[in-house]
Amino acid sequence: MKIYEKAPAKINLLLDVLRKREDGYHEVEMIMTMVDLADRLEMEELPRDTIIISSQVGYIPLDEKNLAFQAARLIKERYDVKQGVYIHLDKKIPVAAGLAGGSSDAAAALRGLNRLWKLQIPEDELCRLGAELGSDVPFCVTGGTAIARGRGEVLEHIANPPQCWVVLAKPPINVSTADVYGKFRANELKEHPSISNMVDALERGSFNDICDGLGNVLENVTLDVYPEVMQLKESMIRLGADGVLMSGSGPTVFGLVSKEAKLPRIHNGLRGFCKEVYVVRMLT
Numbered sequence: 001m002k003i004y005e006k007a008p009a010k011i012n013l014l015l016d017v018l019r020k021r022e023d024g025y026h027e028v029e030m031i032m033t034m035v036d037l038a039d040r041l042e043m044e045e046l047p048r049d050t051i052i053i054s055s056q057v058g059y060i061p062l063d064e065k066n067l068a069f070q071a072a073r074l075i076k077e078r079y080d081v082k083q084g085v086y087i088h089l090d091k092k093i094p095v096a097a098g099l100a101g102g103s104s105d106a107a108a109a110l111r112g113l114n115r116l117w118k119l120q121i122p123e124d125e126l127c128r129l130g131a132e133l134g135s136d137v138p139f140c141v142t143g144g145t146a147i148a149r150g151r152g153e154v155l156e157h158i159a160n161p162p163q164c165w166v167v168l169a170k171p172p173i174n175v176s177t178a179d180v181y182g183k184f185r186a187n188e189l190k191e192h193p194s195i196s197n198m199v200d201a202l203e204r205g206s207f208n209d210i211c212d213g214l215g216n217v218l219e220n221v222t223l224d225v226y227p228e229v230m231q232l233k234e235s236m237i238r239l240g241a242d243g244v245l246m247s248g249s250g251p252t253v254f255g256l257v258s259k260e261a262k263l264p265r266i267h268n269g270l271r272g273f274c275k276e277v278y279v280v281r282m283l284t
């Protein structure tokens, strides 16, 4: 039997860092939501005790470094599953982009294998397993829109944003999340974006207030190293996007757009100097 799972990309509408913790991670407060740009996982049981990963792209690891591999290994170990699995990853989400592609693949593997092997693991337990694989994985297990606290794994679900267009532009650089957090200095931060304003804007479904409330304290770290990310932000604003922000640790910049008629200008304007531009819907 073959089963399929979608693994959508996330964006951070808000990302605040409160402090560095003793365990090396940073205490965060983020608001995350999903967009309709997704990898697709095909999973098939194998009779022998093995995990095989394949993908149509050549630039991701296919061995135990792959997060979908790690998800399968974790479920097999914890639930004493003797069968193996073949997982094909149809990658559409750009890699090391701040869009949680690897985390979402891991989450989709957890959900899919739970179904394939009829394990009946409840969602909160899948989230706990996910947290062992990465800070963003629990959110990718549940999807929706959530405030993420702790190192990202403590979730509180809130209202989805109103439907709108999301333009994603990824410059041709790969950013390491660990490097960005490593360069971040919490004590040099002058301003924190307001979580409560954003939650309020989401609850009221106010597109304009959501655009006004966007904020990411990691932006300046990445912008310092890669000025092209700043250029991309400025271009998106100039071309008419209503709200613009870097997602996660970057380098992808997203623009929220309410009017479809604005999209061709933004899309064509960006494609002039950025090859990877995607126009998608919010996943609500």
Ligand SMILES: C[C@@](CO)(OP(=O)(O)O)[C@H](O)COP(=O)(O)OP(=O)(O)OC[C@H]1O[C@@H](n2ccc(N)nc2=O)[C@H](O)[C@@H]1O
Binding pocket: 012, 015, 024, 025, 026, 027, 028, 030, 097, 098, 099, 100, 103, 133, 134, 135, 136, 137, 150, 151, 152, 177, 178, 181, 182, 247, 248, 249, 250
């Ligand atoms: C920045 C964010 C925002 O959503 O996303 P991305 O830009 O990676 O998509 C996340 O916090 C990334 O989550 P994730 O990519 O799952 O991180 P992990 O694998 O757990 O951690 C990678 C490394 O980032 C640092 N890290 C991560 C999370 C956190 N709260 N504090 C940290 O300091 C640690 O150095 C860790 O070794």
Ligand SMILES: Nc1ncnc2c1ncn2[C@@H]1O[C@H](COP(=O)(O)OP(=O)(O)O)[C@@H](O)[C@H]1O
Binding pocket: 060, 061, 065, 066, 067, 068, 089, 094, 095, 096, 097, 098, 099, 100, 101, 102, 103, 105, 106, 175, 177, 248, 249, 250
């Ligand atoms: N299934 C996967 N898809 C993409 N990248 C993966 C996967 N598994 C492991 N990785 C590794 O994880 C790193 C971070 O990738 P990704 O999750 O796409 O980025 P980000 O943390 O910026 O959201 C990449 O450098 C890649 O080598």
